[in-house]
Amino acid sequence: MSREITHDANGPKLIGEDELEEQGGSVHLCMCGLSNDYPYCDGSHTATTDEDADTRYKYENDDDENPRHVVAEMVFEED
Numbered sequence: 001m002s003r004e005i006t007h008d009a010n011g012p013k014l015i016g017e018d019e020l021e022e023q024g025g026s027v028h029l030c031m032c033g034l035s036n037d038y039p040y041c042d043g044s045h046t047a048t049t050d051e052d053a054d055t056r057y058k059y060e061n062d063d064d065e066n067p068r069h070v071v072a073e074m075v076f077e078e079d
């Protein structure tokens with residue numbers, strides 16, 4: 001499983017002590033790339049739970065043509 005994600009930021013985001021304190025001292029950072037509240041997790045990762053291990057996807061939040069579509073599938077050739 002993998003995803004193609006388009007990012008337009010070109011620098012880091014500082015998460016300062018004040019922001020952490022507002023969040024109760026810890027935050028969940030989005031690692032799936034689908035959050036609408038990036039860099040924080042908003043639960044959007046649940047859409048990835050049924051991804052096939054050998055398939056690469058693109059999602060609606062990243063491409064408004066389709067909710068999720070297959071970009072590529074791995075093909076394994078047998079000898």
Ligand code: FES
Nearest residue numbers: 030031032041045
């Ligand atoms: S890890 Fe990306 S939305 Fe939760």
